[in-house]
Amino acid sequence: MGSLLRRLLFLFRRDRLDRDLDEELRFHEEMTAQSLADDMGGDEARAAARRRVGNPLRLRERAREPWTFPTIETLAQDVRHALRLMRRDPAFTITALATLALGIGLSTAIFSVAYGVLWRPLPYPNPDRLVILSAAQQTGKGVKTIWTWAPVSYAALGPRLDAFDHLAAYVSIEAQLTGRGEPLQVPAVEVSPNFFTTLGVGPAHGRTFLAGAGAADDDRAVIVSDRLWRSSLKADPAFVGQSITINGLPRTVVGVLPRGFSFRPVVRAGALPEADVFLPSRWPGDAGRSAFLYLLGRMKPGVNKERAETELTALVNDPSIVAPGALAPEGVLAPNVRTIARTAGLQEYGAGPVRTLLLIVLGAVAFVLLIACVNVANLQMARLTARRGELSVRMALGAGRRRVVRQLLTEALVLSLGGAAFGVLLARIAIDVTLPLVPQAVLPRLGGIEIDGGVMAFSIALTLVSGLLIGLVPALRVSGTALADGRALHAGEARTTGDGPGERLRTLLVVAQVAMTLVLLIGAGLLMHSFVRLTSVSPGFEASGRDGVVSTVRVTLPERLFDRPERIHAFARGVLDRVRYLPGVTAASLVNSPPFGRMFIQGDFSIEGQPKPNLAAGRPKIGAGYFQTLGIPLLAGREFTAGDTAEAPRVAIVSERIVRECLPGGPGEALGRRVRLDGLSDGSEWLTVVGVVADIRHMGLDRDVQPMIYVPFQQDRSDFVRFVSFVARTSNSAAVVEGIRAEIRRAAPDLAITATVTMDEAVAASVAPPRFRMLVLGLFALAATLIATCGIYGLMAYAVTQRRREIGVRVALGAERSDVLRLVLGRALQVVTAGAVLGLAGAIAVTRVLRTFLFGVTPTDPLAFTVVTAALVAVGLTAAWVPARRATRIDPVEALRAE
Amino acid sequence: MNATKDKNELLPGTLEMLILKTLSIEPMHGYGIAQHIRVISRAVLTVEEGSLYPALQRMLVKGWVSAEWKVSANNRRARFYTLTPAGRKQLGVEESKFSQMFGAIMRVMKTT
Secondary structure, eight states: OHHHHHHHHHHHHHHHHHHHHHHHHHHHHHHHHHHHHTTSOHHHHHHHHHHHHOOHHHHHHHHHGGGSOHHHHHHHHHHHHHHHHHHHOHHHHHHHHHHHHHHHHHHHHHHHHHIIIIISOOSSSSGGGEEEEEEEEEETTEEEEEOOBOHHHHHHHGGGOSSEEEEEEEEEEEEEEESSSSOEEEEEEEEOTTHHHHHTOOOSEEOOOOOGGGGGGGTTEEEEOHHHHHHHSTTOGGGTTOEEEETTEEEEEEEEOOTTOOOOOEETTEEOSOOOEEEEOOOTTOOSSBOOBEEEEEEOTTOOHHHHHHHHHHHHTSTTTSOTTOEETTEEOOTTSOEEEEEEEHHHHHHHHHHHHHHHHHHHHHHHHHHHHHHHHHHHHHHHHHTHHHHHHHHHTTOOHHHHHHHHHHHHHHHHHHHHHHHHHHHHHHHHHHGGGSOTTTOOOSSOOOOOHHHHHHHHHHHHHHHHHHHHHHHHHHHHHHHHHHHHHHTTOOOOOSOOHHHHHHHHHHHHHHHHHHHHHHHHHHHHHHHHHHHTSOOSSOSEETTEEEEEEEEEOOTTTOOSHHHHHHHHHHHHHHHTTSTTEEEEEEESSOTTSSOOOEEOEEETTSOOOSOOEEOOEEOTTHHHHHTOOEEEEOOOOTTOOTTSOOEEEEEHHHHHHHOTTHHHHHTTOEEEEOSSTTOOSEEEEEEEEOOOOSSOTTSOOOOBEEEEGGGOOSGGGGEEEEEEEESOHHHHHHHHHHHHHHHOTTOOEEEEEEHHHHHHHHTHHHHHHHHHHHHHHHHHHHHHHHHHHHHHHHHHHHTHHHHHHHHHTTOOHHHHHHHHHHHHHHHHHHHHHHHHHHHHHHGGGGGGGOSSOOTTOHHHHHHHHHHHHHHHHHHHHHHHHHHHTOOHHHHHHHO | OOOOOOTTOOOTTOHHHHHHHHHHHSOEEHHHHHHHHHHHTTTSOOOOHHHHHHHHHHHHHHTSEEEEEEEOTTSOEEEEEEEOHHHHHHHHHHHHHHHHHHHHHHHHHHOO
């Protein structure tokens, strides 16, 4: 321990020790000279003494060694040397740094996204014990999973679960905050009173909801997020206890959540925006079979998923708990089939749809980083070949092989650290700029996405690995040959021409680069082809055409303002009548669930005189002129008209698929038959079919056409008509949308407009995820191609320089320019072809991971494979073209004289 | 790397013992130590400067010797090394280790 202290002291007293040592050695030399002086002359003796003592610098260095920390000192030395070299060769430095910054930056950005969505712990205590409950059935058609539960099931399950500390329920709703300036649409959830206890979160001000016997007192309570409290309630703690109006009802603010609390209602399609308003609900009086609640459970400590699932499974097969045929938006659980309960971690569940995508993108970005490293390693090798002289001298002067390798590794690490510094900066910018552009549906930001310690640790690890990758291969290669070259140098021999072992390695690296690039390109090509296929699918309606574009304006009619169906009908009729006469409107109508909207209600139906069809049908409530407005062809019969009122006979229009599958005889025969909607509150009466319309795709272009039973909006008395979308075909969309808003405000001043969107936008939004996937992979493939192109160019340019003499000889012996061109391009073609063959094999092996993202295209789609491969070969040859041209201009006289 | 090729190469590990032994007689400067070992060993053992000074520095670091500048016999400033108590203890350790080793080698050599 004492020695360590002395060594540390030395760091500060270094100069004195050096002086001491110098003087001591001088003294020694003089004494030696004196003793020798007896035998020879003074000068001669001094020279002899110096010879005996040897290189004073070296001696001093060795004498000093015991005092120092040799690793750190040589490291500092190597770093200084590396920086000097980097300054001396700015072209190399900039290229290498840019390549590495791109590779490391992209990796860091993507990792921070993946980490935020998949792995960063949610902001609740023990988040791993929070699970979403679901039920699944194995049927002939595969596994049917249903994620939502009926309130009766929730009420029955809660007290009987032993594996859970708490079981909460929530449903995402839309809330309108009124009476405080502009009506405000805020993301909201209805939650069971124990919701916050389940999450394990307490309020910053006020309290959370009362549970148990006191719960009824909270029916008019509300808890708001810190964000809403700051933005709309002036961040005033005195607001606790005061009243705000939500969906037309006054509610008392009982609590404000802490800053940093975030809850994104996780639903089937991913996660919705963070909720700002939490309304307590016990769903009183809802004894129906409609299942719309998400169940969030907190497992007891030590309970694993298997135990929880076993317990739940026993309960869900009890008909008194889960009514047979309970209907969820996803479908109906079949009676007499065993139901398996499942649990999914809250985060895992929310990330579900993007998990695969993120892992694929991570894989892709790893490829890009590898390709970048290979490029820099290659550059480094070329540079080291040029530095053979320097290294030979170093080794001749006594630097060991290990020492040289260490120095070269240090150089690589300095480069990669520099690249990482720029890379992280790049990642920051990339995240800040691009993340807001990514649709929420594509990327549920569950854990929050930022570059923090965890991400930095990952990025540093990446940097070290890339540094090793960049440094080790060339270092071992070059240090192995340097010594031999040292002798060659000494003998005055000329450098070797042709393929040295170094060049062979460089070639292999470029082959690998081309292969990896091709894999990425083929992946991007597949997604692109799939996207083209997808977007060429017709939705079945005409979103835009000669008569203008279809715009929709959506509102939700709260119970407070519209307590009876008659009021809803009157409101809809009144607004629509005026909208029809707005200037620029060619046709207008209304619907409760527009295609490509978020809502789709489907359920069983019956046909009079036939066995019950094994098919669920959508059941939109529409106004007169709906099909004309959307451009859906009428195949038989008539549209609904203003005459189909609540008092008129009940009618329906069915879609072609229902006729095809359930009504033999074609559209004409279908007219006059009677159908009935079953299962939900909007059904139970027989409806006469008065028309047949063409099929449309309601949920997305990648889905099959939906069977539909359309009913007149004015004849429906269920709660489903609370959702109203006014649709208008118009050539002047902006003005008409404004007109519709004005009409709505005139009819109901306190109503917030939920959304205004054109059908084109709705369709585009539905293909946003595949477009995003295509763009991301395309971007990476492009980056990889750029880097690989540089790699091919570098290799060929270097080869041409190395073979100058050979080419000179060939030209002198009468080779034509075209021969030279063919020589160089032929070499490039070999390299690219080898890479392409490897890449194709790799692509066949890995594109399977894309299967779930492909529409109408197989993972080995011949078109994508051939086109992309041809394109890459062409790009590779183009990259080689420049050095090849340069080779043809080699002047044989000059080339031969230079050697 | 720093092997001093010499006919009279020291047995490895013995240099420090020899220095300690030399300094146990009296404080000496580096040149004096080298001379002393050479003379006593009748020029069989030659201590190379390249080994001597690094060894002295090593021993300074370990705290076996201390150094101070004094005036030498011929009126020159020289750095004199003195054995510390720790160095004296170390000398004992090295001596017993060496004689153990030496005895062992001799036993092997005498066995016929």
